[in-house]
Amino acid sequence: MFKQARWKEPVIFELGHLGRRGHILPPVEKEIQQVVGDPKNQIPEKIRRQTSPRLPELSEVEVMRHYIRLSQMNYCVDLGLYPLGSCTMKYNPKINEKIAKLPQVTSIHPYQDRKTVQGILEILYKLSHWLAEITGTYEVNLQPAAGAHGEFLGALIMRTHHKFNNEDKIRTELIVPDSAHGTNPASGTMAGFNVVVVPSDEDGCVDLRALKDAVSERTAGLMLTNPNTLGIFEKNIEDITEIVHDAGGLLYYDGANLNAILGKVRPGDMGFDIVHMNIHKTFGTPHGGGGPGAGPVGVSEELAKFLPVPTVAFDGEWYYLDYNKPYSIGNIRGFYGNVGVLVKAFTYILSLGAEGLEEIAEISVLNTNYLMKKLEEIGSYELPYAKGRPRKHECVFSAKKLNKEKRIRALHISKRILDNGLHSPTTYFPLIVEEALMIEPTESFEREELDRFVGVMKKIAEEANENPNEVLQAPKNTAVNRLDEAKASHPKTMVLSWKMHLKKTTSS
Amino acid sequence: MLRNSVGEMMAKSFVHPYIPNSIPKIKKDMMKQIGIQNIEELYADVPRKFRLKKKLNLPNFMSEHEVKRFIETLLSKNVTSQEMPTFLGAGCWPHYVPAVVEEIIQRTELLTSYTPYQPEISQGMLQVLFEYQSMICEITGMEVANSSMYDWASALGEAVRMAARLTKRTEALIPTIIHPERAKTLQTYSDPVGIHIHSVDYDSETGQLDIEDLKTKISKNTAAVYIENPTYLGFVEAQVKEIAEEAKDHESKFIVGVDPTSLGVLKPPSEYGADIVIGEGQPLGIPMNYGGPFLGIFACRDDMRMIRQMPGSIVGMTTTMDETKRGFCNALQTRQQHIRREKATSNICTNEALCAVAAAVYLASLGPKGLKELGETIISKTQYAMRLLSEIRGIKTPVFKSPHFKEFTVNFDDTGKTIKEIHEKLLQRRIHGGKKIVEEFPELGETALYCTTEVHSKDDIDFLSNALEKIIGEDES
Ligand SMILES: Cc1ncc(COP(=O)(O)O)c(C=O)c1O
Numbered sequence: 001m002f003k004q005a006r007w008k009e010p011v012i013f014e015l016g017h018l019g020r021r022g023h024i025l026p027p028v029e030k031e032i033q034q035v036v037g038d039p040k041n042q043i044p045e046k047i048r049r050q051t052s053p054r055l056p057e058l059s060e061v062e063v064m065r066h067y068i069r070l071s072q073m074n075y076c077v078d079l080g081l082y083p084l085g086s087c088t089m090k091y092n093p094k095i096n097e098k099i100a101k102l103p104q105v106t107s108i109h110p111y112q113d114r115k116t117v118q119g120i121l122e123i124l125y126k127l128s129h130w131l132a133e134i135t136g137t138y139e140v141n142l143q144p145a146a147g148a149h150g151e152f153l154g155a156l157i158m159r160t161h162h163k164f165n166n167e168d169k170i171r172t173e174l175i176v177p178d179s180a181h182g183t184n185p186a187s188g189t190m191a192g193f194n195v196v197v198v199p200s201d202e203d204g205c206v207d208l209r210a211l212k213d214a215v216s217e218r219t220a221g222l223m224l225t226n227p228n229t230l231g232i233f234e235k236n237i238e239d240i241t242e243i244v245h246d247a248g249g250l251l252y253y254d255g256a257n258l259n260a261i262l263g264k265v266r267p268g269d270m271g272f273d274i275v276h277m278n279i280h281k282t283f284g285t286p287h288g289g290g291g292p293g294a295g296p297v298g299v300s301e302e303l304a305k306f307l308p309v310p311t312v313a314f315d316g317e318w319y320y321l322d323y324n325k326p327y328s329i330g331n332i333r334g335f336y337g338n339v340g341v342l343v344k345a346f347t348y349i350l351s352l353g354a355e356g357l358e359e360i361a362e363i364s365v366l367n368t369n370y371l372m373k374k375l376e377e378i379g380s381y382e383l384p385y386a387k388g389r390p391r392k393h394e395c396v397f398s399a400k401k402l403n404k405e406k407r408i409r410a411l412h413i414s415k416r417i418l419d420n421g422l423h424s425p426t427t428y429f430p431l432i433v434e435e436a437l438m439i440e441p442t443e444s445f446e447r448e449e450l451d452r453f454v455g456v457m458k459k460i461a462e463e464a465n466e467n468p469n470e471v472l473q474a475p476k477n478t479a480v481n482r483l484d485e486a487k488a489s490h491p492k493t494m495v496l497s498w499k500m501h502l503k504k505t506t507s508s
Numbered sequence: 509m510l511r512n513s514v515g516e517m518m519a520k521s522f523v524h525p526y527i528p529n530s531i532p533k534i535k536k537d538m539m540k541q542i543g544i545q546n547i548e549e550l551y552a553d554v555p556r557k558f559r560l561k562k563k564l565n566l567p568n569f570m571s572e573h574e575v576k577r578f579i580e581t582l583l584s585k586n587v588t589s590q591e592m593p594t595f596l597g598a599g600c601w602p603h604y605v606p607a608v609v610e611e612i613i614q615r616t617e618l619l620t621s622y623t624p625y626q627p628e629i630s631q632g633m634l635q636v637l638f639e640y641q642s643m644i645c646e647i648t649g650m651e652v653a654n655s656s657m658y659d660w661a662s663a664l665g666e667a668v669r670m671a672a673r674l675t676k677r678t679e680a681l682i683p684t685i686i687h688p689e690r691a692k693t694l695q696t697y698s699d700p701v702g703i704h705i706h707s708v709d710y711d712s713e714t715g716q717l718d719i720e721d722l723k724t725k726i727s728k729n730t731a732a733v734y735i736e737n738p739t740y741l742g743f744v745e746a747q748v749k750e751i752a753e754e755a756k757d758h759e760s761k762f763i764v765g766v767d768p769t770s771l772g773v774l775k776p777p778s779e780y781g782a783d784i785v786i787g788e789g790q791p792l793g794i795p796m797n798y799g800g801p802f803l804g805i806f807a808c809r810d811d812m813r814m815i816r817q818m819p820g821s822i823v824g825m826t827t828t829m830d831e832t833k834r835g836f837c838n839a840l841q842t843r844q845q846h847i848r849r850e851k852a853t854s855n856i857c858t859n860e861a862l863c864a865v866a867a868a869v870y871l872a873s874l875g876p877k878g879l880k881e882l883g884e885t886i887i888s889k890t891q892y893a894m895r896l897l898s899e900i901r902g903i904k905t906p907v908f909k910s911p912h913f914k915e916f917t918v919n920f921d922d923t924g925k926t927i928k929e930i931h932e933k934l935l936q937r938r939i940h941g942g943k944k945i946v947e948e949f950p951e952l953g954e955t956a957l958y959c960t961t962e963v964h965s966k967d968d969i970d971f972l973s974n975a976l977e978k979i980i981g982e983d984e985s
């Protein structure tokens with residue numbers, strides 16, 4: 001049976017002892033000391049720090065032990081299925097990590113002379129071309145730090161494009177489907193658009209009639225992911241692009257779901273003008289417990305002039321950074337992108353090649369449909385929308401029935417899954433599915449592991465009937481039992497730092 | 509014609525180490541279970557017209573060993589700062605990364621986990637992030653920090669937008685001496701919502717912010733006054749109290765950008781009235797990585813109005829439902845895109861969590877004493893370098909009469925040589941000089957921005973100084 005480690009690990013501020021050291025710096029050379037004197041005197045009193053920060057004081061041994069214990073209370077992809085829908089939690093190849101840790105990646109400065117960084121520039125140049133090939137776009141820019149950052153950039157490109165055509169004052173609306181990921185509407189607002197939501201039809205796809213009604217001379221563009229967040233391919237994609245393009249809008253492709261269609265169909269060929277990729281999903285770079293990722297953006301030829309500066313270019317002899325883009329939207333960050341992550345994607349593409357990437361698409365879709373079939377057979381979980389149609393990278397079940405009959409919600413099911421040593425699916429997203437359980441197996445897990453998940457889901461369905469408390473009181477086998485999340489957000493009980501904790505405990 | 513005919517599909521025997529179900533027997537079994545004969549059937553709803561009719565034009569797949577050799581060959585064309593003393597900074601700084609930091613961020617449990625949406629099974633990551641936030645609060649003096657932004661530049665964009673939401677105003681004041689990429693990023697973040705950015709002049713002697721100019725530019729429309737400490741050109745801004753008062757008098761938010769390695773020796777911004785503190789966390793245990801991934805620091809005061817407007821995820825401490833055990837989970841998620849959608853405070857989703865882990869381990873390893881020593885060591889190295897270089901005929905350093913930390917301007921006007929010439933000659937001697945800032949600040953003449961940290965030994969600095977002396981003295985005739 002699964003039991004996650006349950007260290008009673010104190011907060012680091014409660015550990016250690018006055019005077020302990022976890023790291024010692026090399027001493028300043030005597031000669032320098034003689035020349036400079038007390039460095040403190042270099043800083044005028046009024047701007048000098050008077051009291052030391054209350055950082056913990058630990059030996060290296062204690063630092064290591066603390067974090068190792070904490071790490072043991074964290075589930076990860078290397079422990080088993082991590083079927084978070086929309087997150088593409090696939091295996092993160094170890095060679096990628098080795099490459100990204102080489103000093104030729106870590107110890108180069110972004111402002112080094114191009115003569116001294118030809119290796120990394122060539123890698124970035126090639127990677128951007130490969131990503132353009134994979135997405136069917138004209139030019140790919142590697143700067144965005146994540147998918148949402150790419151969306152922000154994409155929305156800005158829309159804005160700049162309309163400005164270029166003197167239409168930015170009118171084209172103020174960005175359309176997103178009701179099934180869209182939260183970042184899509186949020187990115188629209190970031191870029192100054194009014195967000196217009198279009199409903200889905202009974203197939204879970206964009207309702208064409210509603211889309212026709214939604215577009216107008218105010219339309220800046222549409223953000224869409226295809227396959228969509230239900231895992232369903234928007235088969236009317238040609239009509240969708242036509243409606244939006246005819247209205248003078250641009251099409252943005254949210255690439256979070258690209259895994260399913262690698263080598264099969266390309267966003268650019270489907271008519272999308274702007275595309276982001278989530279490198280930390282499709283291209284196997286680890287998610288790091290929240291980041292860093294990378295969110296390169298590819299665009300059509302017409303829009304390439306708006307991409308941020310600099311871009312990596314090649315003059316036949318030298319790779320170099322090209323700042324010459326007079327129509328560029330400007331900068332969206334410092335430097336050139338999350339290079340340490342991009343190098344892993346470069347490694348990944350080489351390790352798979354064209355054939356391997358297509359195999360990824362096929363097996364991820366096969367795994368999804370296999371899981372879907374097996375879960376449907378259980379009979380307790382419903383699969384709304386598009387009956388009988390295959391799903392692509394993910395499928396979304398509803399726990400509506402269990403909720404109605406047994407008051408067992410998607411939340412409870414997800415917690416009970418944890419008790420079985422697996423991660424849960426994404427819950428309560430997309431919003432158009434009641435009690436949603438969004439499941440994305442990826443290509444990375446063997447059939448036996450998929451069957452294990454099905455077994456757990458079956459067991460939970462049985463427990464729901466026979467012993468619902470087991471489900472309602474879950475989780476019990478994780479590092480902590482069910483947490484009170486409301487307490488963490490209530491102004492009275494909220495503790496967002498150790499300092500706040502001390503303040504709250506001494507004042508009460 | 510589609511390339512994947514049934515025959516070809518069946519004949520394909522591509523078994524890849526990353527794809528366990530790629531063996532034909534399993535594939536066939538699974539297809540049978542779902543009632544299909546060909547994987548192509550799963551793509552039947554993709555309009556034929558759009559189907560890719562060729563193979564992607566990518567390299568053929570390689571074995572791991574070949575991949576490694578191939579990339580190592582490419583990378584061998586890079587020259588690292590370990591092979592060539594490098595004096596570049598400007599927002600990306602060379603620092604030593606302790607071995608524990610490297611070890612812990614490679615722990616697969618942290619490395620290969622997702623954003624902790626299921627807190628009970630992700631306590632490790634959540635507690636580390638809570639501790640990271642807490643340590644950022646300790647060094648900046650603030651009470652609340654989020655668990656990361658993309659980088660300093662984007663954090664600045666978000667901070668100014670937050671100030672504009674809080675004050676319902678549409679202008680922000682920034683110093684003229686600021687990293688141009690950071691200023692441009694701010695512009696990109698501000699434009700769409702109609703925030704206007706104005707620059708405040710500096711004193712040409714000292715580089716300090718021109719308070720008179722600040723006074724003429726600040727008004728009831730000013731949402732935020734932003735300064736950096738140390739500044740982009742390496743000197744310390746000492747008039748912080750006066751600037752804070754101006755901001756306060758006009759009810760503008762006071763935003764301070766920091767290099768956190770200075771906070772063992774420089775006053776925490778909380779002590780001079782900062783409302784929001786941002787900065788670049790890269791020097792806290794994150795390698796230069798050719799400019800990313802980095803770590804955007806974002807902190808504010810314990811003020812509910814402000815906290816509700818913060819971007820990004822924030823980890824909070826809570827208890828189990830039965831209140832018997834402490835635990836951690838994401839807090840105040842109603843600010844965020846996955847709940848609030850178009851009304852979210854920001855669109856950020858994936859952030860730089862693992863870099864925050866590195867920073868936490870780094871700060872925990874250094875402790876209060878280590879952080880102070882780091883700051884003092886940096887000051888000593890920088891002082892030494894400035895003194896040594898200023899002895900070279902024709903060199904003026906620093907350009908501004910102010911205390912410096914980590915970076916300093918070096919002016920070559922009187923050497924009779926351009927920065928470009930000097931740079932090339934240094935490179936021939938396998939030294940990488942500072943960043944040329946002639947285009948950014950033409951008023952400063954032939955000036956470069958040099959950086960020294962604890963990684964630069966006295967020998968490195970002497971080597972640079974000797975080289976410059978020779979280069980400047982060459983072909984004098
Ligand atoms: C469908 C979809 N769109 C966009 C995003 C945002 O991407 P990121 O987290 O890289 O910013 C996600 C990530 O969760 C997603 O699933």
